Amino acid sequence: FAQTSVMRLPADADPLIIETRAGEKTFSIEIADEPHERQRGLMFRQSMAADRGMLFIFPTESRQGFWMQNTPLPLDLLFIGADGVIRAIARGVPFSTASISPDVQSQFVLELPAGTAQKSGIEIGNRLRHPRIGAPAGK
Template identity: 60%
Template sequence: MRHVISFLLSLALMVGGGTMAWAQEPMLLPTHPEPLLAETGAGERSFTIEIADTAEKRARGLMFRRSMGDDHGMLFVFEESRNRAFWMKDTPMPLDLLFVGEDGRVQAIERGEPFSTDGIAPDARAQFVLELKAGTAQRTGIEVGDRLRHPLIDAVAQNG
């Protein structure tokens, strides 16, 4: 019996170790063929984006990602509009988090600090959250109230 327990413990450690190593690899999603456009007071800005539209993809997001292009981001797509909360526990890059309502308008812009377990939860309903490198919103002139356009956002905004 002791050998069986020892074997099971070893197996659990091997599987757990493999899972841990896998979990620390960044998730790289394909770039969506359509760019995301931000309509700002300073003009239109274009971003290539990855889409996190499943629970698993949203849970992993940009975790463990160490770099990202200045004009690149990840769009989190949810089934409904409500208050959202994010954290940066396993994310080494500082980020801008743009909380976007079902109408495609930016409701809040928050800063995400690397490895922080503090909740990022503005008092704003969002159906989408766009994560960009920290400082991108300010650098490109994106402000609360600006409209983001992308086929996934536009489909909800037109039906809303």
């Protein structure tokens, strides 16, 4: 039987900071670093505060692929290299099964409420700071 419940992970104790040209933007994040957490992500989530997000952590850098199946919340997806630098930004359309897979290598993907990147001045080339970014996998 299909799961239709919302997965809620605890907010990480450390904020995620994005260094933009307009200054630092701070987000409280949930971390999805286990395969089942990355698979479920923000499915079935109806809303998310503007200063919240979900950081997906993968074991290694590669071309990551996402979709929006069972996700009613429109999202910005930030594809981030192992060095913490944003390499691509994509828009997630609610319930779409189209692949979101920019032609970049990334180890992290940050999902934020749609429009957050533009409103906050977040751009490709900005750097993210968080203890898990730049740390060995699994730490």
